[in-house]
Amino acid sequence: MALKILTGLGMAVVLHATWRWRNFFRGLMLLPWITSTVIIALTWRWMFDSFPGRGFFNSVLLDAGILTRPVAFMATPEGAMMAVVVANWWRGFPFFGVSYLAGMQSIPGELYEAASVDGAGSWRRFWHITLPGLKHIIIVTTLLTFIFTINDFNIIYVMTRGGPGTATQVFATYSFEVAFNQLRWGRGVTISMFAVPLLVAGIALVSRYLLRERTA
Structure with missing residues (x-):
């Protein structure tokens, strides 16, 4: 970043x-x-x-x-x-x-x-x-x-598929691997949901900052 x-x-x-x-x-x-x-x-x-x-x-x-x-x-x-x-x-x-x-x-x-x-x-x-x-x-x-x-x-996914091992694994690739490669759909969805709090926090920060700037 x-x-x-x-x-x-x-x-x-x-x-x-x-x-x-x-x-x-x-x-x-x-x-x-x-x-x-x-x-x-x-x-x-x-x-x-x-x-x-x-x-x-x-x-x-x-x-x-x-x-x-x-x-x-x-x-x-x-x-x-x-x-x-x-x-x-x-x-x-x-x-x-x-x-x-x-x-x-x-x-x-x-x-x-x-x-x-x-x-x-x-x-x-x-x-x-x-x-x-x-x-x-x-x-x-x-x-x-x-x-x-x-x-x-x-x-x-295209470059490493999360490998070697799990060195470059992220929520999205791990969720895909579990759901589609291992056919464990429930666990795959659960893994993907772990990223939701981070995304909500990021969106909330952006929205709060933009609203504060608009009313300033």
Whole structure:
């Protein structure tokens, strides 16, 4: 989540500046968000594949002489978790970037002009004007991505199916495995219900914050 926030901020800052081809890259940066989650998961699974000549990272590292033998990224709990986190980050950071970009465009330009006249540099303008102006958006997007991540099924199931072992298992994949693979429907439903309190808490926080901002 922190990686998505930082990457989204960087994306928004770059795309908010005035430069040639800016609109083109704004559309390009949305590709991970609009691409099918299954395609993203399959792509990253291929990139982390351990077979030389097939897995992207192993092929590049072996050809560069950095590795002498392939690394089975997906065969270890740490490697599988890293792969899932990277795929989830790639899928979600454009949502943060677009949200922050919209927030930056709503900040009055007069504030930046006044700060520049007072001698504030780009870093001080970002720290004292941009970040405070994005505070509400950062809070809401963080809560929303928490809800999205709790409900995530496609990336984990396509890439690791919860493995190796149960290293990347979440409520959604474990519930599916118990209900459909073991045909224990009641237990599968019960497992899925364990995520409900977390989702309700997240939705309640978002709703309460939005209502408070609306009445402020």
